[in-house]
Amino acid sequence: MTSRSPAERARAFQLFEEALGLEPEARATFLERGCAGNAALREEVLALLGAEERLGHDAQEPLPPLSPDRSDMLGRVLGRFRLLELLGQGGMGVVYRAERTDGIDQKVALKVLLGGGLSGTRGGRFAREMRTLARLEHPAVARLVDAGTADDGTPWIAMELVSGAEPIDSYCQARDTPLRERVRLLAELADAVAQAHRMFVVHRDIKPSNVLMTREGTPKLIDFGIAKLLDDRSAEATLTGDAGALFTPQYAAPEQVSGAPASTATDVFGLGALGFRLLTGRTIHPEATSPLAYMLAVTQRDPPLASHAAREQGALLEARLLRGDLDAILARALSRDPPRRYATAEELREELRRYLEHRTVRARPPSLARGAARFLRRNALASALVALLAAALASAAWSYVWQAHRVAQERDRALSASARAERINAFLTSMLQASDPAAGGRRDVTVAQVLDRAAEQANRIEGAEPLVAADALLTVVQADSSLGRFPEALAAEDGLVRLLRAQPREEGRLGTALLARAETLWSMSRYGEAEPTAREAIALFTRATHGDPARAPELGLAHEKLAMILANTNREAEAEAEYRAAREDLRAAGVADVRLAALLNDWAVLIGGQGRAQEALALQQEARAVVERSAPADHPMALSVEFNYAGALEAVGRREEAVAIYRQLIATRKRVLGPTHAETLWAQASLASVLDDLGRYPEAAEVAGPAALGLERTVGPAHNLTAFAWNVLGNAECGRGNFEAGIATLRRAEAARLALVGDRNWRTANTRVRIGICLSLARRFAEAEAILVPAVKALEEARGPSFERTQDGYQALRDLYRRSGRPDDAAAWDARIAPPRP
């Protein structure tokens, strides 16, 4: 055959390859036509096909799924059904839409098991699926219509055709299905699974693609394909051998991935994972992108709280609704240890129903705050909106507001707390009744509308019930600001302030309202109005506490707010005075938690920016001590403090310590926020920067590279953080002698800086100085000079000659001229370099 011409050999190969893509029966005809009487060519192709046959299929790797477009199947009749259209390919076969041939108008989903007769594991599994399905009858399970085998022994089953047939997750996403409705769907599925469990049937593969939604909005659980009959006789045909290979990442339970037998608890986990996806919009371990990574993740880590996951997705409203009961329910369903989950799907269903009906959820012990929430829920209309407001009442944010009322409450004994809660509740109920369809209102009410209505209603009743109206308005304010509805929050605050000004002896509450208003204005960057508001709040609190800060933390918090406003308007000395006052007041009031840490942290950052590194470090150490005593190590505030503490260490030259802190922090952030979160990557870039300063360039490059690429993906290429990371990486590359890579990387940083801050900014100039240094090291002197001279000039203009980066520029020019043999020029620049600071 080697005697044949290259063209003939090529032609034979081409025909051979095409023939491989055909069914064996079709090959003869194809070759007749393709070889067009060229017997030698035909022989060669047949020889190749024969060789291929002998070589056999790849034993080491399963073949990719057969092409689903088996158009030759369409029109075929199986049992009472004719195949009409390909619907898709499942784990075990191809699914067609089919119709009855006997004239009865019935369409089914007909699944054909590919790969021949009922032998081997697949056939056995198929038979089990049929038996299982035949026994199941539930509105949320796709019903088995018929089953049989084709003439050639190919088995098939006909199932209820799900109209619409959209997977539940995309269904909910596309329709923006309200969270409560999603919970209801989950409860319905749990009910279906519970029924299956009563028949000793475990589904084992609950996931969004196995739950199809009908057009009418009913979920249908399909594919009890790997269901394992708990029944002993079927259990003999053990599935454990192949169970490991059959799990679906993101939905499989820990015991499944480790090959242990599945139980009803496995389905509880599956329902939990499905619920997590439906309620948060993401899977339980999205960072685990391969089956192996998922195996490790699901067996070694608990999924995050659903509310945290939702917040990370930017679903702030969902996050609020999930916090509390739903968090607890999902966490229990997703316990890694099967005995700690709900024992049955029925229990899970009961919990979901309890949640929907606002009864006590058993997943966690009741607490004081929950008592209030439960009280409100039981008495409120069954509406998620009430749940939102009630959650706001029960949340920590509320308890902060509640504390703010303490001063007023001391004198306000006429109205007990519980009586007031009852009246707030009555108020919310009346407000929601107005939106109830029975009362003639609209059915789909958004949270925004309810809040607007609540604000309106509160203003209406303020004459008769001013204090109830005030409390309701405070609730609205809290909800509005947590939802980022600042203009609405401001309007409610204005109403509240006006209302309270008209009340005698309500200075304390008025102060609280003003403090909230100052915060909202600050969030809107309206510092001019925020300042007098904060000052008035301080004055009111001072009067209400009779000058004794120990009586309320609000005074300290108001000072802090004022400090932040002043810091934002560059009145740094005044800001510092306020921070100092705030610290004293908070300490006096016995506040030693994250609120105090936040204050110290902000203060430290402020003076750190003024170059007062030692003082900043002392404050940061104080903040750290506070956080350590009062919050868990992965509290967001603890992480912020830790990050800034490392920065403060860096600033005083304690770089080795900073490296250790950064490394610890990165590990924590990876765990808490995930490896691709901007804050994680930022910490990595910061670590690399210190390593650069320490001259540990290879290490720095190793850390900075992934950080830069990650930041480019997460926050975009034109972002300060991304530019910072490229800058650090470029430095590291140059430092370890990879000049070309370093220059290329620094050019990326330069491009980002240019896009961000333009040509004349000192950061752009600084990056250019780095490029110049790199060019100079690579002995590309002319280029180095061309970039260094204007960059140093820009630095001088922007920040002055004594600025550290300007000094770096002088040094770069001096070194360049020394290296390129121009000692006079070198001396001129050397003269401008300030002696090192002691």
Place this chain on the structure above:
Amino acid sequence: MSEGRRVGVSPLSSAARHELDGLVRECYGELRAVAVRALKDERAATLRPTALVHEVYLRLAQLSRIEWQGTPHLLAVAARVAREALVDDARRRGRQKRDAGARVTVTLEGLEEVARERDILDVDDLLRELESIDVTAARVVELRVFGGLTVEECAAELETSASTVHRKWRAGRTWLVRELAA
């Protein structure tokens, strides 16, 4: 609809791919040296190219600044480097002692049963010829026998479907085995 079932293939961003290609250009000499060093360590003259690819892969991963885990492109690059290093090495040995003992033979990944201990230079020549017949088939064979890439990884690297890769692989390896036996 089987989300999460995709195995181990995470396509590189074009920026990362560009970065890697640039890196390989820059460090090609060094990578070759790694491969040759790995060859020297091998006492026997029969090699598994995939073991060599492993060495190159590790070095590349070390040099580069991207987390490459699960990216077929890095393996693909390593496969090419390994193939060329093997050929270089065989040629060099051939020049040094012109006798049959200088032959460098390889056992091809996935073809152990049918193509054990083949002369690397023969394999290389035939792959070049296959390249002139069908570039994709030649690439698939190279990636699989030198790099040990899976069908899915090949598909990701060559930006084509798994079924195409699978067909090309069946055709290409049959052709190669048959030619080697000729």
